[in-house]
Amino acid sequence: MAQRSRRSRALVLAVGAALFVGLALIGTSRLAAETDPPARQKAPTSPLLGGIPQDRSALGHPDAPVTLVEYADLQCPYCAQWTLGTLPHLVREYVGTGKLRIEFRGLAFIGPDSDKALRAALAAARQDRLWNVVELLYANQGPENSAWASEELIDRIANSVPGLDVKRFNADRRLEALDTDIAKAQAQAQASGVRGTPAFELGATGSTPETLEVTSLAPDEFAAAIEALLGR
């Protein structure tokens, strides 16, 4: 009898503690998911792209000997990490010196904000300013599907990109032709066996690029693969 009572007490204690901790964790998680990470919002944008040629979704000189293809979803935090952390290094070392061009292939698989942000990027590509918009979108990225890619944010970004015709940009975002661009990138990703983002392909410009497997998003492995193709 005493043991049964002891067991009941233990059970009540365990279940009570578990409910308390479990629900506290869920509450914290909901709160965290609904709050923009402050570090992200404050992320500065760099003058990195100034003076670097852009052609539609490509960044860098068209005659650069090496091409890096990036498959990315604008809602993917690792893509943001790569663009804000590693891209500046690659731009300084290789793109700015005419050795590398980078092609952006946007995917929109995470949700509605992916599509909205991607359409903004592709509309900017029509004015050869995709990379400016992409950099600013990543710098202001919010939690997935929290409606962070708002009209207000896109408008603010568009107005801060030098030389962008905002009226034309806003009209282009509604173009049906963008659906074709998005479908094409998706088909290319499928053909390349892309299973997550960011994913990369690297090759001599003009040749079919090969999948670039990296174990981390730090610049080192990208630099090594680019150097190898440059024949160093």
Place this chain on the structure above:
Amino acid sequence: MSGRRRLVQVTTVLALAGAGIAGYLTYVHYTGTRIACPTGSCETVQSSSYALLGPFPVALLGLLAYIAILTGLLLPNAVKWTVVLATSLSGSIFSAYLFAVQALELHAFCTWCLASDILITALAALSATALFTDEPRRQGSSRNGLAS
């Protein structure tokens, strides 16, 4: 071997497996290493805002939970299964929520997370079983008719 000892052994093995998975996901988070993923959706889940609790990855929380379970197994019998049940049931409740997030919000499943969900739920079931299983009768007590 007594059933109770077997329960401790199975619980230890499951908690070690869970710690391995959570440890791997924590390592991936802090090193930025690309995650090995059979379904291809792990990155979507692991890079989502739901994979973080404040500044810490959820995987680290999982690792701490499995370590707490392993530590709990070293406690005296009177409190051992209460601690293991409380920890694993907390984990199961949070795992059920994260499973719903994967299914309903992210539309992507992380295989590692699902494996951990199964392990933590199995641990909760095992510890509940242990809490309700009678202690084996000790020989002296049995002879004296004192065991309950």
